[in-house]
Amino acid sequence: MSRPIYDRVALIGLGLIASSMAHAMKKWGLAGSVAGHARTAETRAAALEIGFCDEVFETAAEAVKGADLVVLAVPVGAMRAVAEEIGPHLKPGATVTDVGSVKQAVVAAVAPHVPEGVHFVPGHPLAGTEHSGPHSGFATLFQNRWCLLVPANADPEAVARLRALWEGMGSYVDEMDAAHHDLVLAVTSHTPHLIAYTMVGVADHLSRVTESEVIKYSAAGFRDFTRIAASDPTMWRDVFLTNKEATLDILGRFTEELFVLQRAIRMGDGQHLHDYFTRTRAIRRGIIEAGQDTAAPDFGRTKSAGD
Ligand SMILES: NC(=O)c1ccc[n+]([C@@H]2O[C@H](COP(=O)([O-])OP(=O)(O)OC[C@H]3O[C@@H](n4cnc5c(N)ncnc54)[C@H](O)[C@@H]3O)[C@@H](O)[C@H]2O)c1
Numbered sequence: 001m002s003r004p005i006y007d008r009v010a011l012i013g014l015g016l017i018a019s020s021m022a023h024a025m026k027k028w029g030l031a032g033s034v035a036g037h038a039r040t041a042e043t044r045a046a047a048l049e050i051g052f053c054d055e056v057f058e059t060a061a062e063a064v065k066g067a068d069l070v071v072l073a074v075p076v077g078a079m080r081a082v083a084e085e086i087g088p089h090l091k092p093g094a095t096v097t098d099v100g101s102v103k104q105a106v107v108a109a110v111a112p113h114v115p116e117g118v119h120f121v122p123g124h125p126l127a128g129t130e131h132s133g134p135h136s137g138f139a140t141l142f143q144n145r146w147c148l149l150v151p152a153n154a155d156p157e158a159v160a161r162l163r164a165l166w167e168g169m170g171s172y173v174d175e176m177d178a179a180h181h182d183l184v185l186a187v188t189s190h191t192p193h194l195i196a197y198t199m200v201g202v203a204d205h206l207s208r209v210t211e212s213e214v215i216k217y218s219a220a221g222f223r224d225f226t227r228i229a230a231s232d233p234t235m236w237r238d239v240f241l242t243n244k245e246a247t248l249d250i251l252g253r254f255t256e257e258l259f260v261l262q263r264a265i266r267m268g269d270g271q272h273l274h275d276y277f278t279r280t281r282a283i284r285r286g287i288i289e290a291g292q293d294t295a296a297p298d299f300g301r302t303k304s305a306g307d
């Protein structure tokens with residue numbers, strides 16, 4: 001059991017990420033107490049009943065009072081309203097962070113509402129599932145996964161403390177600037193989600209048109225797409241609306257590649273297809289050889305979280 005890194009943590013929005021953080025903080029003794037805010041009485045009751053919050057509040061303003069760390073764990077499109085509400089109630093010296101999947105839009109929405117004397121260190125755990133809500137969280141979600149912090153000019157001590165929290169929950173932590181984060185995530189997460197949503201939509205149309213059993217007999221690859229395409233609609237709507245430029249850039253490149261492959265198929269250019277698939281296979285094998293299959297490499301740094 002570690003020593004608490006923060007005496008009091010307030011979680012705003014009690015879904016998958018917040019509840020997983022709360023489970024992890026409790027399991028490894030990283031927070032003295034965990035307060036939470038959810039809009040519905042049902043979610044607040046669930047948080048108390050499951051036991052991942054010690055106290056719950058009807059408003060975000062009440063929840064953040066006296067908190068040393070405030071975590072904004074709402075969809076990206078809701079960050080501005082929450083920041084505006086909590087701004088005047090934040091404790092001097094406290095740290096505000098978020099877990100949003102997009103960083104430039106969150107910085108723009110939240111930073112103006114963080115008062116002088118409160119530290120703002122945006123963050124993004126690269127870990128999730130297709131599930132959402134207070135019942136979906138689990139303590140090990142962040143183990144062996146990266147968490148990216150976007151500290152800009154934040155106080156180094158506040159950044160180091162937040163880093164220690166994520167490391168205590170089993171994550172590997174890296175820092176980068178917001179624009180770079182959004183471009184990288186457009187490639188590794190956002191565009192792949194859009195493609196999965198589209199592919200499942202295509203299969204669904206086909207299924208309806210032909211009354212065939214496209215979905216019933218879906219093979220393993222397509223099943224993986226359906227898992228991704230089951231992800232929360234509000235969260236992903238907000239991701240695409242707020243990481244618009246980077247996603248459109250990557251989608252443009254994707255479409256160009258697709259046209260090249262489409263043409264190779266039409267022209268019967270097997271050599272092109274074989275060369276292309278050989279290259280992509282090497283990429284996958286390289287990732288596995290580097291020990292980075294779906295997660296961060298294990299440098300033996302997760303011990304504290306597993307103890
Ligand atoms: N799900 C993932 O895979 C994943 C991974 C990393 C980061 N994120 C990011 O984490 C954040 C939370 O995602 P999640 O997966 O936990 O979603 P979730 O849907 O499980 O939880 C979000 C909660 O926020 C609540 N909420 C919405 N607007 C609110 C408001 N104005 N005030 C208070 N509560 C509000 C919702 O009711 C919901 O309970 C998002 O910004 C998302 O981009 C998600």
Ligand SMILES: O=C(O)C(=O)C[C@]1(C(=O)O)C=C[C@@H](O)C=C1
Binds near residue numbers: 125126188189190228
């Ligand atoms: O594993 C999943 O279900 C996820 O999609 C998690 C995932 C990802 O794309 O890797 C999704 C969104 C996040 O912001 C971070 C992680």
